[in-house]
Amino acid sequence: MLVFKHNQSQIVEREVYLYKNNFMAISQALLVRCDSNCELCGTNKAEIEFVVTPKDGDDVSEMVALCNTCFSNLELELSDYWRCLESSIWSPYESVQALSYRVLYKFKDLNWVGDVLNNIDLDEDTINWALHSYQKPEVHMDAFGNVLTNGDTVVLTQNLNVKGTNFTSPKGTIVKKIKLVGDNVEQIEGKINDQVIVILTKFVKKG
Ligand SMILES: [Zn+2]
Numbered sequence: 001m002l003v004f005k006h007n008q009s010q011i012v013e014r015e016v017y018l019y020k021n022n023f024m025a026i027s028q029a030l031l032v033r034c035d036s037n038c039e040l041c042g043t044n045k046a047e048i049e050f051v052v053t054p055k056d057g058d059d060v061s062e063m064v065a066l067c068n069t070c071f072s073n074l075e076l077e078l079s080d081y082w083r084c085l086e087s088s089i090w091s092p093y094e095s096v097q098a099l100s101y102r103v104l105y106k107f108k109d110l111n112w113v114g115d116v117l118n119n120i121d122l123d124e125d126t127i128n129w130a131l132h133s134y135q136k137p138e139v140h141m142d143a144f145g146n147v148l149t150n151g152d153t154v155v156l157t158q159n160l161n162v163k164g165t166n167f168t169s170p171k172g173t174i175v176k177k178i179k180l181v182g183d184n185v186e187q188i189e190g191k192i193n194d195q196v197i198v199i200l201t202k203f204v205k206k207g
Pocket residue numbers: 038039040041042043044066067068069070071
């Protein structure tokens with residue numbers, strides 16, 4: 001299942017990481033397919049064999065031939081540059097469709113991008129491939145599916161016996177400035193009665 005509730009900078013960092021770790025010199029098979037032209041902008045010379053994650057690049061069908069400019073711009077927020085994707089998204093190759101969709105999706109709030117994404121009729125598999133880089137496998141969420149972040153305020157949704165102490169925190173207790181437990185998405189830390197305690201995320205509602 002895809003979870004889209006996360007901030008934009010995290011997406012970009014993740015994408016930059018993925019992109020940087022998934023390119024190599026261009027192969028003959030790909031050069032033949034793209035006729036030596038970048039498959040995104042369609043004008044510059046293809047220089048880079050870019051594997052569209054999460055595929056591992058076993059086959060040319062999992063790659064896109066890119067020029068150096070398109071490759072460098074993948075990690076930048078240059079929505080105007082990517083007008084070229086209005087054409088490339090109609091490519092007959094699924095990998096080119098997926099990468100075009102993936103890059104456009106970063107700018108989905110712009111009107112022209114929204115129009116492009118609404119008008120293209122891609123396979124669901126292709127869209128899932130495109131959006132894979134936006135997946136966030138595990139995040140802290142409250143009982144209602146709202147994503148929690150450090151510093152949030154939460155409210156207890158039921159009475160909780162606090163382990164190791166002699167008090168019960170009643171339902172409705174407000175816990176300010178929570179801290180996410182790094183290795184467990186089901187736990188947060190917060191201060192109740194001046195004590196830092198671990199609280200299960202399923203018993204809180206984001207305030
Ligand atoms: Zn290009």
